[in-house]
Amino acid sequence: MTPKRKLPYTDPTGIAPNKRSARSKPVVLVDDTIPTLNSKSTGPVERNSPEFDHSRPEERAGIVQRTFYPPEMSNERCAQYNANEIPRPIEELEGAIASTAQSRAKITTGNAVVFWFKRDLRIRDNKGLSLAGKKAREAGIPLLCVFVVSPQDYQAHLTSPARVDFELRTLAILKRDLAELDVPLVVETIVKRKKVPEYLTGLCEELGARHLFCNIEYEVDELRRETLLTKRCLEKDIDFSAVHDDVVVAPGRLKTGTGNQYAVYSPWFRSWIRHVHENPELLDEWETPGKNPPSARDKYEHLFDNHIPPAPENKKLGDEEKERFAHLWPAGEHEAMGRLSKFLNEKIGRYQAGRNFPASNSTALISVHHSAGTLAARMSVREARNVNNTKKLDGGNPGIAGWISEIAWRDFYKHVLAHWPYVCMNKPFKYEYTSIEWEYNDDHFDKWRNGQTGFPIVDAAMRQLNHMAYMHNRCRMIVASFLAKDLLLDWRLGEKYFMEHLIDGDFASNNGGWGFSASTGVDPQPYFRIFNPLLQSEKFDADGEYIRKWVPELRDVKGKAIHDPYGRGEGKLAAKNGYPKPVVDHKICRERALARYKAGIGRDTA
């Protein structure tokens, strides 16, 4: 192990130690005195000492959830993935699909075809469902659908209660729509996530189904589960088909001239555009399944009777929250289509000019639908192209081209996740940044999450998140940068908080966004480019409209002082209304972050 050096420390509060109040006293977020699962020593060890077990704070802060996962992966193993020395979960799944293809093709149809819904909660333009429907129609047998509620998966994936509620509301709509096609939707709660494959094979056996279809999810656990299912199903004479649907272009299809994966968005995007132009069928709509034979109603009456369960105990919302989220985020694919058409008809032309300004209401507010799969990304790109004056995805109206390029970001981050699977195992894409010394300061983290940092743009954004389970993209970047660079808190604390609160929480996009902001991700932006929250605020919320909406204590602050009331002569008014002073000094923090990043990176590359 490389010896840890003492790190330069500058107090970011800018207050002399003897003048610090109890409020600014740092409190560790993790308890260093409790021995860890893999620690040999029993007493506390200095963070900078060579014996310090770096997995401890991560585990105690709940970043590495040891109930479900092993300790943090080593840099050596990340390097092995990058050197193609160990197979990636996506390669294992694709390998299992290919190696079983011949045997699976010989399986004759049984009494029914089953489709397993996951994060693809729609009937329209759903590839896996469409293929399942086609198989059933050709064999003249019914299509049956299933969704598994897995409380452990919700816990392991940090799914927010708002999102669980959205999914359950969507399932009720989906069940009703499928019933109109005489297709039942079974919604079953399986407490232990490891039991899901067994439940699915058991269900197929019980129903006499020999074909099970689903769409692929790109997180590691899910890819491994589907690999296992491919083999287990075959042992039971069931053909399990997992297909690419969540993205426009499947991961692994775009390669650089030297045959490598792209790790930078711009060249990847040019390649994505070229690929879709050359393969326009990628945007074609998948056929909606037809009606089941009339006998299905009677035969599967018990399946139609099945009810949508309430949210699991650990993901329940209060009554007021339930009402608020149902009002803000109506569920289901009809709502998604309605939102999409309204955006395309009324707003997309202004998208490029307005998308960075949080008060301008210029974006589609559609991410929850892409994320829960109530809307296919493919459908969004196709419909946007259809309202343009060219078939070129990167031409014509700049608003349309710009919007399509944002959806491409979503594809990009899924490609990154599939090719660099360790990002799903708590490691940064730039794994050599693992040794950066992060803070685990309770007080700072509390202020950040509650919108009490004294930086108006940061506080407005965090309050938007806490109220709406959503935050504008520009603000996501600002608060993420503030957490990682100004507070120097472990960026994974912020990543986790986002997942636990966003209704549109999506592992790949969230991880990608946090990696971008903390400079630990795929983006080539160097760590020394640090967002200045004041400049961001002045540039993207010049009139303070967004701040005034979310921070009522500052509603009466006039002019430019809204961005920094204590620094611009409105401190008295802010203090009278209970608005806090800045928790840190940005200039000092900037220097501290530069030193820490430099030291951390140096430590691992030394």
Ligand SMILES: Cc1cc2nc3c(=O)[nH]c(=O)nc-3n(C[C@H](O)[C@H](O)[C@H](O)COP(=O)(O)OP(=O)(O)OC[C@H]3O[C@@H](n4cnc5c(N)ncnc54)[C@H](O)[C@@H]3O)c2cc1C
């Ligand atoms: C730190 C951070 C965390 C994020 N976490 C998530 C997340 O958990 N889930 C999520 O869906 N998005 C996430 N994003 C991306 C982005 O902020 C949201 O997708 C966007 O704000 C959604 O609003 P909209 O639907 O109005 O987007 P629009 O601007 O209308 O964009 C259209 C669609 O394109 C996709 N998209 C847009 N921007 C991005 C982007 N930067 N990365 C990936 N996809 C994008 C979304 O599906 C979005 O619905 C994150 C960004 C950052 C910086």
